[in-house]
Amino acid sequence: MVDTYNKTHPGVVVEFVQVPGSETDVAKLMTAVRGGTGPDVYQLDRFTVAQRAAAGVLEDLTAIVQKKDANLSSKYLPFAWAETQYKGHTYALPFDTDSRVLYYNKDMIKAAGFDPEMFNPKNGPLTIDQIKQISQKIDKTDANGNYTQVGFIPYDTTFSQGWHYTWGFVFGGKFADLNAMKVTPTDPGVVKAFQFMKDWAAMMGPQKVQTFISTYSPPNPPPEQHPFLIGKVAMMVSGDWVLNSIKQYTPNLNYGVTYIPIPEKGATPQTWSGGWSFVIPTGSKHVAAAYDFISWMTGPEGQKMYTVGSSHMPTYKALLDDDSLYEGNHKFFKQLLANSNSRPPLPVGGLYWDALTQAQNGVTLKQVDPMQALQQAYDTVQPQLDQAK
Amino acid sequence: MEIRDLTAFFYTRGGNGMTHSSRRNLRNGLIFVSPWIFGFIAFQIYPILYSLWLSFTRYSGFGKPIIIGFQNFQQLFKDPLFWKSAYNTLYYTLLAVPVGVVVAIVLALAMNQKVKEVSIYRAILYVPSILPIFALSFVWVVFSNPRFGLLNLIGQGIGLPVIDWIGDPKWNKLSIVLLAQLGAGGPALIFLAGIRAIPSELFDSAQIDGANVFQRFFKITLPLITPIILYDIILGLSMGLQIFTQAYILTGGGSSGANTAGPDNSLLFYVFYVYKSAFQYTQMGYASALVWVFFIVSMGIALAVFRWAKAWVNYDVE
Numbered sequence: 001m002v003d004t005y006n007k008t009h010p011g012v013v014v015e016f017v018q019v020p021g022s023e024t025d026v027a028k029l030m031t032a033v034r035g036g037t038g039p040d041v042y043q044l045d046r047f048t049v050a051q052r053a054a055a056g057v058l059e060d061l062t063a064i065v066q067k068k069d070a071n072l073s074s075k076y077l078p079f080a081w082a083e084t085q086y087k088g089h090t091y092a093l094p095f096d097t098d099s100r101v102l103y104y105n106k107d108m109i110k111a112a113g114f115d116p117e118m119f120n121p122k123n124g125p126l127t128i129d130q131i132k133q134i135s136q137k138i139d140k141t142d143a144n145g146n147y148t149q150v151g152f153i154p155y156d157t158t159f160s161q162g163w164h165y166t167w168g169f170v171f172g173g174k175f176a177d178l179n180a181m182k183v184t185p186t187d188p189g190v191v192k193a194f195q196f197m198k199d200w201a202a203m204m205g206p207q208k209v210q211t212f213i214s215t216y217s218p219p220n221p222p223p224e225q226h227p228f229l230i231g232k233v234a235m236m237v238s239g240d241w242v243l244n245s246i247k248q249y250t251p252n253l254n255y256g257v258t259y260i261p262i263p264e265k266g267a268t269p270q271t272w273s274g275g276w277s278f279v280i281p282t283g284s285k286h287v288a289a290a291y292d293f294i295s296w297m298t299g300p301e302g303q304k305m306y307t308v309g310s311s312h313m314p315t316y317k318a319l320l321d322d323d324s325l326y327e328g329n330h331k332f333f334k335q336l337l338a339n340s341n342s343r344p345p346l347p348v349g350g351l352y353w354d355a356l357t358q359a360q361n362g363v364t365l366k367q368v369d370p371m372q373a374l375q376q377a378y379d380t381v382q383p384q385l386d387q388a389k
Numbered sequence: 390m391e392i393r394d395l396t397a398f399f400y401t402r403g404g405n406g407m408t409h410s411s412r413r414n415l416r417n418g419l420i421f422v423s424p425w426i427f428g429f430i431a432f433q434i435y436p437i438l439y440s441l442w443l444s445f446t447r448y449s450g451f452g453k454p455i456i457i458g459f460q461n462f463q464q465l466f467k468d469p470l471f472w473k474s475a476y477n478t479l480y481y482t483l484l485a486v487p488v489g490v491v492v493a494i495v496l497a498l499a500m501n502q503k504v505k506e507v508s509i510y511r512a513i514l515y516v517p518s519i520l521p522i523f524a525l526s527f528v529w530v531v532f533s534n535p536r537f538g539l540l541n542l543i544g545q546g547i548g549l550p551v552i553d554w555i556g557d558p559k560w561n562k563l564s565i566v567l568l569a570q571l572g573a574g575g576p577a578l579i580f581l582a583g584i585r586a587i588p589s590e591l592f593d594s595a596q597i598d599g600a601n602v603f604q605r606f607f608k609i610t611l612p613l614i615t616p617i618i619l620y621d622i623i624l625g626l627s628m629g630l631q632i633f634t635q636a637y638i639l640t641g642g643g644s645s646g647a648n649t650a651g652p653d654n655s656l657l658f659y660v661f662y663v664y665k666s667a668f669q670y671t672q673m674g675y676a677s678a679l680v681w682v683f684f685i686v687s688m689g690i691a692l693a694v695f696r697w698a699k700a701w702v703n704y705d706v707e
Binding site: 027030031033034051052054055056057144146207210211213214215218219220282350351354358361362365366376380383384387 | 535
């Protein structure tokens with residue numbers, strides 16, 4: 001994509017540098033910007049924009065957006081645009097988005113004596129209890145009692161997307177009150193979600209699940225050995241980027257995608273969306289050129305290229321109507337976008353995420369009481385949020 | 390005994406008694422080492438003092454630090470992750486240092502065997518410690534896989550149950566202790582030098598007196614290498630307390646989904662937490678406070694070790 005931009009925009013040369021680190025780890029950016037050698041453009045996980053803006057790492061784009069295109073905000077999905085804002089100012093342009101579904105391996109479900117057709121989205125979402133029954137039939141252990149294959153680990157976050165946010169939204173939880181600037185991890189829906197994860201872990205054996213994960217999804221794993229791709233896991237919650245891995249590594253995998261299971265019959269299926277954004281770090285000496293580049297990347301042309309090439313979805317609304325961009329299963333993800341959830345854009349978004357993850361770890365692995373774990377997350381994050389206000 | 394010589398140098402020649410040429414020598418000497426002095430002030434003294442000042446502020450790394458007095462330190466003692474990371478680090482260090490000393494001595498003894506191929510053995514035993522620790526860590530992930538890893542294949546061979554060396558909070562710190570032993574070749578060389586420096590007459594006369602190999606080791610070798618043991622303990626302490634890389638890689642610090650440091654933060658070591666505070670949560674002030682508490686506690690531990698060492702380190706033979 002960068003090559004295309006460079007070819008079509010003479011006079012400006014963009015160099016693409018990949019940096020390591022998880023979504024909330026921006027050590028390299030921080031030190032580079034502080035040292036005066038920061039990049040002119042950076043790709044940042046969108047839900048951390050408010051946090052980085054609060055820390056002063058990002059250039060305020062409000063004026064330049066206003067000057068170039070006053071209607072820009074209306075061209076993007078509302079939640080995506082909301083994530084680029086901090087205190088009413090624009091600090092980023094939204095790039096791609098995604099949504100989460102339940103992937104299921106048809107062969108493994110058939111082998112366990114169930115009809116995979118019941119998973120077909122046409123028949124509506126399955127309940128958590130139904131999935132539990134199927135999952136238990138698929139679990140297999142070896143002579144030592146360790147799992148060699150599993151049906152579903154709803155709370156796994158190493159190879160799938162069983163995050164606190166996923167199940168919190170499924171159980172109707174609210175994670176923050178943006179008007180009062182409060183995080184609300186002890187919201188009844190969130191607590192219910194954590195209780196669900198705790199019970200599931202107790203059912204499977206917390207340490208045995210952990211050992212399964214260490215075995216089949218060790219740290220820094222090669223992508224082609226993903227446990228769903230090699231048929232070690234029959235169901236998982238994950239996003240549309242997996243479509244690409246399957247196509248690339250295991251094109252013959254007999255799988256399908258459907259709604260994330262619902263707590264009880266009649267509930268509306270839920271999902272959530274994240275995605276990336278482009279920002280200009282403070283201290284950039286080429287703000288105008290950088291803005292030109294990021295508005296191209298996040299505009300119709302750039303996002304179209306990215307959608308086709310990556311099996312991610314655009315946040316640029318006009319592109320969502322163009323069905324030719326989405327093949328096969330990808331259409332289902334796109335359809336979910338209309339009613340998707342997103343994480344609250346808080347200036348402590350990264351910290352909150354980590355605190356929730358820690359609570360989830362305690363609840364599943366150590367079987368801590370959900371209320372207690374979530375209260376601790378509140379105690380960690382709220383004082384920081386008060387400071388950032 | 391370098392320090393004693395240096396003080397002697399300043400006492401006898403320093404001050405008014407300096408001759409013209411020695412004063413010139415001193416000046417030239419200072420000019421020659423001035424790059425180092427400048428670097429030391431700019432890159433060591435200044436950042437250290439700056440971090441002390443930062444520890445009394447709230448600072449994201451950008452904008453102006455806001456002075457908040459002792460708030461960071463008060464918050465620190467209420468912070469469960471502070472206690473967790475301190476516990477993890479002490480647990481690791483108290484395990485890794487003694488194990489490290491024993492392994493290094495055993496390696497040194499092995500390297501000291503009087504066989505023809507000893508140089509080959511020395512090379513084999515030393516080679517793993519040449520590898521950078523981050524490379525070893527990646528290898529270790531494969532080694533310690535619960536189902537396919539060599540570690541568990543050996544373990545099962547001698548009748549141990551399957552151990553999850555990465556994902557089980559009870560075992561994964563021990564796993565890093567084992568990993569650290571791959572670097573034992575360095576200290577082992579120093580022990581080897583120490584053992585070879587022991588006069589062979591001592592062993593010969595002990596042997597004539599009928600001392601067996603264990604008596605010779607515990608009565609001669611061990612007492613005479615106690616200064617090296619102390620050195621190794623201090624070095625091990627400082628490396629152990631600052632452990633970071635292994636945990637960062639074994640918890641997939643570079644890949645997504647790794648937002649806690651191992652299951653239940655079981656590999657959240659102190660320096661790892663400092664790193665997270667500073668660069669992920671952009672709390673430079675809080676991170677500086679963490680570092681200063683760490684510095685004071687480490688100094689305390691080092692002093693305690695030196696004091697304790699007086700009871701058992703043998704300085705008679707040098």
